[in-house]
Amino acid sequence: MTAAVWAVAAAAGWLYLAAAAGRSWPAGRTVSWLAGLGCAVAGLTGPLAAAHTDLHAHMAAHLLLGMVAPLLLALARPVTLLLRALPVGSARRVSRVLRTAPVRVLTDPLVATAVNAAGLWLLYGTGLLGTMLRSAPVHLLVSVHVLLTGWLATAAVLSLEPTPHRRGVGTRAAALAAGMAAHDVLAKTLYAHPPAGVTGAEAGAQLMYDGGTVVHLAVAGLLWRQWYRSRASVRAAALA
Amino acid sequence: MSAPTDAPAGRRRVLLSGLLLGLGAAGAIDEIVFHQLLHWHHFYDRASGAAGLVSDGLLHAGTWSATVAGLALLADVRRRRGFAPATWWGAVLLGAGAFQVWDGVVHHKVLRLHQVRYGVDLTGYDLLWTGAGVAVLLAGVLLLLRGRRT
Numbered sequence: 001m002t003a004a005v006w007a008v009a010a011a012a013g014w015l016y017l018a019a020a021a022g023r024s025w026p027a028g029r030t031v032s033w034l035a036g037l038g039c040a041v042a043g044l045t046g047p048l049a050a051a052h053t054d055l056h057a058h059m060a061a062h063l064l065l066g067m068v069a070p071l072l073l074a075l076a077r078p079v080t081l082l083l084r085a086l087p088v089g090s091a092r093r094v095s096r097v098l099r100t101a102p103v104r105v106l107t108d109p110l111v112a113t114a115v116n117a118a119g120l121w122l123l124y125g126t127g128l129l130g131t132m133l134r135s136a137p138v139h140l141l142v143s144v145h146v147l148l149t150g151w152l153a154t155a156a157v158l159s160l161e162p163t164p165h166r167r168g169v170g171t172r173a174a175a176l177a178a179g180m181a182a183h184d185v186l187a188k189t190l191y192a193h194p195p196a197g198v199t200g201a202e203a204g205a206q207l208m209y210d211g212g213t214v215v216h217l218a219v220a221g222l223l224w225r226q227w228y229r230s231r232a233s234v235r236a237a238a239l240a
Numbered sequence: 241m242s243a244p245t246d247a248p249a250g251r252r253r254v255l256l257s258g259l260l261l262g263l264g265a266a267g268a269i270d271e272i273v274f275h276q277l278l279h280w281h282h283f284y285d286r287a288s289g290a291a292g293l294v295s296d297g298l299l300h301a302g303t304w305s306a307t308v309a310g311l312a313l314l315a316d317v318r319r320r321r322g323f324a325p326a327t328w329w330g331a332v333l334l335g336a337g338a339f340q341v342w343d344g345v346v347h348h349k350v351l352r353l354h355q356v357r358y359g360v361d362l363t364g365y366d367l368l369w370t371g372a373g374v375a376v377l378l379a380g381v382l383l384l385l386r387g388r389r390t
Contacts, residue, residue, distance in 0.1 A: 177305035185297030192293060213304065220305055224312035231316055 002140075003044040007037040014078075017085040025084065029076045036072030039064045044143055053133055053197060055190075055204030063207065065143055066120075067215040070150035075222075079161040099164055109167055109175035112156035116149040117182035124186060129195050153179060158223060169227040176223065180216040184209060250322035253313055258328040260310030262335020262380070267303025270343065295347065303339075330383030337377025344370035 014033050018025050043049065043065030048057045079098070083091045097103060105111055123129055123142060132142045157176045159166050167175075187209035194201030317323050348355055348366065355362055 173305060173309055177301050180305065181298045181301035183297075184300050185294050188293045188297055213300070216301070217304055217308065220308040224308055228312055228315055232319075235320075 020085040033076035039069035056200035066150035074155040113179040116153035257313035258331025262332040264307030266336040266339035326387030333380030340373025
């Protein structure tokens with residue numbers, strides 16, 4: 001319930017800012033934002049989240065929450081919208097926050113990917129999963145953490161927003177591959193050593209592995225398409 | 241005008257694209273043919289232990305990432321009209337052969353993570369597996385040498 005209220009607020013805020021940004025703001029990004037919020041709500045409150053000890057349903061929810069929703073939210077480019085829609089003074093304050101050391105470190109693709117992977121290993125490698133399945137507040141806290149760190153990692157790898165120091169495509173592709181490897185090894189480990197007190201562990205681990213591959217490949221494709229396009233503009237500038 | 245400075249960089253990119261795609265394709269073929277179609281390999285081997293889990297995960301992520309990167313580089317090379325077929329195919333075969341030999345020698349025999357097939361005498365399978373890798377690798381080297389002369 002709470003999740004739905006937050007999502008409606010996030011959708012309303014977005015529509016307000018998009019209206020302020022004017023006609024130049026692409027509608028596709030708004031669609032992406034709303035779809036991302038929808039996936040997050042489905043992962044947080046739907047029948048998937050209610051099936052407590054079934055790891056298969058749990059993984060479906062986490063795939064939506066930690067991978068699909070983050071990708072859609074990152075593609076929507078919320079920071080860009082904020083900078084474009086806010087009055088100059090407030091926009092300057094936002095970009096000053098973006099330049100502070102903690103934000104710069106956290107949004108580095110290598111750091112963001114490591115934070116995301118470490119969170120997943122903590123959740124599934126320790127007793128935290130059991131605690132989460134039994135307690136509603138812990139469940140919510142962990143779910144929000146999964147959403148936010150997944151978003152952070154995806155946004156850092158794709159680097160679609162204005163950032164002071166953007167890493168090169170090679171570093172970002174390597175960060176993505178490392179995150180994918182950590183995800184794959186964790187999925188196979190869950191298959192080999194299912195956590196205590198859950199059912200459907202093998203199907204859940206397979207879903208985590210296969211679903212993770214699909215989303216990771218989509219992110220890699222977007223990352224390299226971005227590089228391919230940027231090469232075109234570099235060459236056009238060199239020829240001009 | 242820019243041709244002399246551009247050519248070596250273009251050739252390097254053709255090489256890199258081929259190597260990445262070769263590595264990626266060998267990994268993907270291994271996964272699709274031997275895991276999904278023949279079921280000689282499994283999602284998880286009880287025998288392989290922690291090292292097998294880690295190496296499988298790394299290989300899966302590495303080969304698929306290499307495939308996507310290799311395709312992007314190939315698209316860029318073709319756009320620049322810098323595509324050199326002999327060099328590219330040579331690099332593809334070199335990458336694929338190197339993967340196969342590495343898999344056959346290091347994974348199967350040195351680390352003994354998993355085997356080509358279970359419940360049969362392995363000698364023939366191992367010879368074919370690694371031998372095929374060596375043959376593909378050598379074919380790649382030959383093609384690369386020919387590509388350099390032209």
